[in-house]
Amino acid sequence: MNGSTLVPPVAPQRLDLWRFPLTRSVAIAAFVYLYVPIVALVVLSFSAGDSSLARWEGFSVRWYIEVFNNSDMLRAMRNSLIVASAATVAGTVIATMGALATSGPRFRLQTAIEAMIALPLIVPDIVAGIAILLFFVLVGVPLGIFSIMLAHTVFAIPFAYLPIRARLAGLDPALAEAAADLYATPSRSFRRIVLPLIWPGIAAGAMLAFISSLGDVVISYFVSGPGATTLPVYVFGMVRMGVTPAVNAISTLLMLASVAILTVSYLLGRRFQ
Amino acid sequence: MMAVLRRVGLLAPSMVTIGVLLIVPLGLMAVVSTLERGSTGGVVWGRHTADAYVQFLFERDLLGRLVVNTDYLHIFGRSFALAAITTVVTLIVGYPMALWIAFQPPRRRMLLIFIVTVPFWTNILVRNYAWILLLRNDGVIDWMLIKLGLTSHPIDVLYTPFATGIGLTYSFLPYMVLPIYVSLEKLDRRLIEAAFDLGADHWRAFRRVILPLSLPGVIGGAILVFIPGLGAFISPELLGGGKSMMIGSLIQQQFGQSRNWPFGAALAFVLLVLVLLALSAHTARYRGHGVRR
Numbered sequence: 001m002n003g004s005t006l007v008p009p010v011a012p013q014r015l016d017l018w019r020f021p022l023t024r025s026v027a028i029a030a031f032v033y034l035y036v037p038i039v040a041l042v043v044l045s046f047s048a049g050d051s052s053l054a055r056w057e058g059f060s061v062r063w064y065i066e067v068f069n070n071s072d073m074l075r076a077m078r079n080s081l082i083v084a085s086a087a088t089v090a091g092t093v094i095a096t097m098g099a100l101a102t103s104g105p106r107f108r109l110q111t112a113i114e115a116m117i118a119l120p121l122i123v124p125d126i127v128a129g130i131a132i133l134l135f136f137v138l139v140g141v142p143l144g145i146f147s148i149m150l151a152h153t154v155f156a157i158p159f160a161y162l163p164i165r166a167r168l169a170g171l172d173p174a175l176a177e178a179a180a181d182l183y184a185t186p187s188r189s190f191r192r193i194v195l196p197l198i199w200p201g202i203a204a205g206a207m208l209a210f211i212s213s214l215g216d217v218v219i220s221y222f223v224s225g226p227g228a229t230t231l232p233v234y235v236f237g238m239v240r241m242g243v244t245p246a247v248n249a250i251s252t253l254l255m256l257a258s259v260a261i262l263t264v265s266y267l268l269g270r271r272f273q
Numbered sequence: 274m275m276a277v278l279r280r281v282g283l284l285a286p287s288m289v290t291i292g293v294l295l296i297v298p299l300g301l302m303a304v305v306s307t308l309e310r311g312s313t314g315g316v317v318w319g320r321h322t323a324d325a326y327v328q329f330l331f332e333r334d335l336l337g338r339l340v341v342n343t344d345y346l347h348i349f350g351r352s353f354a355l356a357a358i359t360t361v362v363t364l365i366v367g368y369p370m371a372l373w374i375a376f377q378p379p380r381r382r383m384l385l386i387f388i389v390t391v392p393f394w395t396n397i398l399v400r401n402y403a404w405i406l407l408l409r410n411d412g413v414i415d416w417m418l419i420k421l422g423l424t425s426h427p428i429d430v431l432y433t434p435f436a437t438g439i440g441l442t443y444s445f446l447p448y449m450v451l452p453i454y455v456s457l458e459k460l461d462r463r464l465i466e467a468a469f470d471l472g473a474d475h476w477r478a479f480r481r482v483i484l485p486l487s488l489p490g491v492i493g494g495a496i497l498v499f500i501p502g503l504g505a506f507i508s509p510e511l512l513g514g515g516k517s518m519m520i521g522s523l524i525q526q527q528f529g530q531s532r533n534w535p536f537g538a539a540l541a542f543v544l545l546v547l548v549l550l551a552l553s554a555h556t557a558r559y560r561g562h563g564v565r566r
Contacts (some may be wrong), residue, residue: 018376020475026369033366034392034446037403040413044406055416094286101283104276113284116291124504124548126521127302127541128295130528134305134538135298154294157287208394215396218506218521222528232398239402239511248406251399258395266387 038255045248063249073250076234079145083220083230084213086149091156092206096164098157100194103168120155128155129222136223143225151223152213159212160205167201200268207265211258299545306539316534325539345523345540352519355434355509356502359441360449360495366442367449367494372483374450375457386454393447401440401511408436408512432514440508445501449494456490457483496555500548520544 048060067073098117102110120128132151133143141147171194179189217232224233231254238247309320332342374385392400407413410427418424430436460483468478484491506521513519520540527537 020369020372020376020479023369023373026366027373030366030370030446031388033443034389037400037407037443038392038395040406041399041403044413094290097283098287101280104280107280113288116296117287119291120295122500122548122552123295123299124501124521124544126504126506126524127299127545127548130524130537130541131298131302132294133528134534135294135301138301150294154291157291161287211394215394215398217396217398232396235402236398236507239398239405243402243405243409247402251396251402255395255399259391262387262391262394270383 041248041255042252045245045252047245047248049245063245064253066246067249067253070246073231073234073246076229076231079148079228080214080231083145083148083152084210087152087156087213088160088206088210090149090153091209092160092164092202094153095157095160095205095209096198096202099161099164099168103165103171117161118158121158125216125218129219132219133222143223144228147223147225148220148228148230151219152216155216155219156209156213159208160202163204163208164198164201167198167204171197203268204265207261211261214254214257302538303542306535306542308535310533310535313532315532322535325533325535328536329539329543348518348523349520351434351517352503352505352521355438355441355519356499356505358438359445359502360498362438362442363446363449363498364491364495367446368453368491371450371453371457371490372479375454375460382458386451389447389450392443393451397444397507398511400444401508404436404440404443404512405431408439431512432516434513434517437505437509437513437517437519440512441502441505444505444508445498448497448501452493452497453487453490456487456493460486492555496551500551503547504544 043056045063046059046061047056048062049055049057095117102114102117123131129151132154135141136143136147141150175193175197176189179193180186184192215232216230217236220230220233221236224230229237231250235247235250235254238244305316306325307321307323308316308318309322309324311317327339329345330341330343331339334340370389374382374389377385405412408428408431409415410429410431412431414430415428418428430439464482464486465478468482473481504521505519506525509517509519509522513522524537524540524544527533527540531537
């Protein structure tokens, strides 16, 4: 009995040092916590049930059909896409220009300028929402699609700026110098050298700007007029009126949209690393 | 000279956009908070008063005397408490999570961080709405508890401050995990190995080496959770119900039913000042420290 006992090897102990007790179970529990509501939502959006919202009553896509037959919802969806596209294009162009200016040698006021670009991320969105609302009302900008677009552009700038700036920081300045030595004009060197190299950063920035515009509820809630709202504001109204299974379906679609964009940006990021 | 012109040209669009559409509106909001309230909503220009700020602490009784009214202070207090509890809970859950991810193989680390960020980027409305499905009476959790025979009556959690807390924790957990992860990932592993070599156990290595070195991440995460928690609007609106109002809903109300713009602007301005104070305290503390790595 004694003689047959195996002596455990000593070496693998070392690996266990990097395993902090409890962290694994907490992390797994936290991942479950993060995904349970999402999974529940997606599953219930396919339930055929009518009134009860927490029970599985057979597979059905009837709520999705209902969403696509609801003209108000479709209009809100179209508004959201228009607003997000316009804000993304405007915000990304503005942010790229800003990032090009701040990525060279440091200059006076740079800290202040960078703080100003980050400001939309710092101001609580409820504060920004009512401030912009007051501004539009007092200046006389009519509330509607256009006002939402303007507001979203402001918030698209920092989201697009950060990844572009990070990409530019990793750029070798010798490349632009070499282009200049070879008689490239500044615009040509930008088009042929800088732009292709920072392209992944611009794409990532644009995607973040798009997702943040698509996901925004609070700012849009304040600056949208009675006529035109975005999809999240419309859904917010629906949820406050009372929960219907159609909300499950539309919420699932909203979520899928951001997950799809994120996954593309993740894969792009991995490819370019 | 050319360089300066180029820089000004490149910066002009962002400065003008943010200046006109955010900084000017914030200034305007501060001005509106000092104006007299119009009789049918809106404001009376040129008539300045501190009414909006007085209203925060006092109300007029039937005889027109000012008496202390703590209703609004209570709402601010509740917002602070909920934001603080959210910060603590996300820290307790988020730190071990970040620690575990940071010690995974690099390839898997990236994937895990992606998995943490997905909920962070999905619509905040959708994320809070999903909790309605789980928490409501006759909802998923209720149903499961009854099925398991653990309870026979509704759980009555939805529309309480507790539900708001769940929603806030859920919304902001990634904000805590990411900065802590970043500081843990950058941490020089040899320092931890040295601690182990010198006979420290896990707890001691954590307390004496890892925790102190990741403190900037902890503080960054705390700020990223506390500040939006203070101004949260969606979670309390959807999950909290009328009895657990937070600052955000109070501000919104002044532009909705109450039609009291100056008071709403004053509340928003106070919230903004609190946020900026918290941030500047943080940057002042870390100026000079932050560069050292």
